[in-house]
Amino acid sequence: MVENTDVVVIGGGYAGVMAANRLTRRGDVTVTLINPRPTFVHRIRLHQLVGGTDDAVVDYRDVLADGVRLVVDSATRIDAAARRVTLAAGGTVGYDYLIYAVGSGSADPRVPGAAEFAHPIATLEEAERLRPIVDAAPPTVAVTVVGAGPTGIETAAELAEAGRSVTLVCGGVLGPYLHRRGRHSVAGRLAALGVTVLDGPGTQVTAVTRDAVRLGDGRELPSQVTVWTAGFGVPDLAARSGLSTDALGRLRTDETLTSVDDERIVAAGDSAAPSDLPLRMSCQAAIPLGARAADTVLSRIAGERPSTLNEVFAGQCISLGRRAGIFQFAHRYDVALWFHIGGRPGAKIKELVCRGIVKHLADEARKPGSYGLHRVSGGAKRQELLESQRGEAPATGARAAQPGTREHRTGRSDRTATDERDRAVDARLNALGDRGRPRRRGVEA
Known part of the structure; x- marks a missing residue:
């Protein structure tokens, strides 16, 4: 008689759904997906939910x-010794293997007044709470978006295109990931939409009140609606369960995404910290990580040695309202190139990406094992970074670099690393001419 293997996946986002679908390749594997919501959240459309152009959910x-059993509940504790997950509604679910894909959410802003008066939008519930507030506010009220990563940029553009008076407070650089040429393109589109962009020194938010935002340089901005998009945090389930985590709370794993504490637990997505060198939080990383985590579990069930992580990146895709966007191309090891596609073509690419993500998951559901982008090589750069990390001295000074940031990977500040990268890439491209231009390839958000 063939013995059945029970696999539990905690988290029904991009990584969790990909992993759960892929696990159904084997008929002797029973897959249970635990998720607090009955619908799939298309998270990269949450800014559209706030702006009223999409509901950001998929059945x-x-x-x-x-073949996947969906349990609509929250996991409150993992008992690794007993191989059981405790549920908020009561009861437990046993497992032979566990995939930890709890994702990420809003970080604690730790800025006076932000928790009380600012509105995060990292989760469906947060975006749904903000939507009626925006709808009820007169068009003339001042709206401030704090944080100039993709979510902040997209939210500011979406609201400005709807006729809102929007100020985007960067707290530093506009679009830190972007190449300076891409950043210039984004700044131009935001200006055309009427968004006031405050970047550079002194633009860190120091306090939020009911009707204002205070900056580090002493300025006080009127703000009847303040949207907070600065930073992400992860659920503390792993830490509460006694598992090893990094400083942010992500589950620490090896390069096969296996927990450093227990080979029966595998992580994927934003909540994973492989080799203390986590990938950029994004669905572009989460979906391949979900496939890799499933392959690790399937390899162990088959008595085979799991493959190690070697993920490839294409760039970053940002919508700038419904009529414009940007696709910022990158080296396959996730550093931006000079080349980008903006304007209306950029918007079309972004929409294709959003639809393509759902298609990836649906295709894997219909034909488990069909997804293969996680096998595309990211090159030797990650191995070089891992070797460098093992040989480097501990961080010193007033502020140690945080894992997952460019500063952590390179030992330099984001501003310094960006400037040096831009000069080096431009010099190399000038020397190479047309031979240095990147070839087009498939993209994900």
């Missing part, structure tokens, strides 16, 4: 394999 029937 699980459209993306989840028929």
Whole structure:
């Protein structure tokens, strides 16, 4: 008689759904997906939910394999010794293997007044709470978006295109990931939409009140609606369960995404910290990580040695309202190139990416094992970084670099690393001429 293997996946986002679908490749594997919501959240559309152009949800029937059992509940504790997950509603679910894909959410802003008066939008519930507030506010009220990563830029553009008076407070650089040419393109589009962009020194938010935002340089901005998009945090389930985590709370794993504490626990997505060198939080990373985590579990079930992580990146895709966007191309090891596609073509690419993500998940549900982008090589750069990390001295000075940031990977500040990268890339491209231009390839958000 063939012995059945029970695999529990905690988290029904991009990584969790990909992993759950892929696990159904084997008929002797029972897959249970634990998720607090009955619908799949298309998270990269949450800014559209706030702006009123999309509901940012997809029915699980459209993306989840028929063989996956969906448990709508929250996991409150993992008992690794007993191989059981405790549920908020009561009871437990046992497992032979566990995939930890709890994702990420809003970080504690730790800025006076921010928790009380600012509105985060990292989760569906947060975006749904903000939507009626925006709808009820007169068009003339001042709206401030704090944080100039993709979410902040997209939210500012979405609201400005709807006729809102928007100020984007960067707290530093506009679009830190972007090449300076891409950044210039984004700044131009935001200006055309009427967004006031405050960047550079002194633009860190020091306090939020009911009707204002205070900056580090002493300025006080009127703000009847303040949207907070600065930073992400992860659920503390792993830490509460006694598992090893990094400083942010992500589950520490090896390069096969296996927990450093227990080979029966595998992580994927934003909540994973492989080799203390986590990938950029994004669905572009989460979906391949979900596939890799599933392959690790399937390899162990088959008595085979799991493959190690070697992820490739294409760039970063940002919508700038419904009529414009940007796709910022990057080296496959996730550093931006000079080349980008903006304007209307950029918007079309972004929409294709959003639809393509759902299609990836749906295709894997229908034909488990069909997804293969996680096998595309990211090159030797990650191995070089790992070797460098093992040989480097501990961080010193007033502020140690945080894992997952460019500063952590290179030992330099984001501003310094960006400037040096831009000069080096431009010099190399000038020397190479047309031979240095990147070839087009498939993209994800």
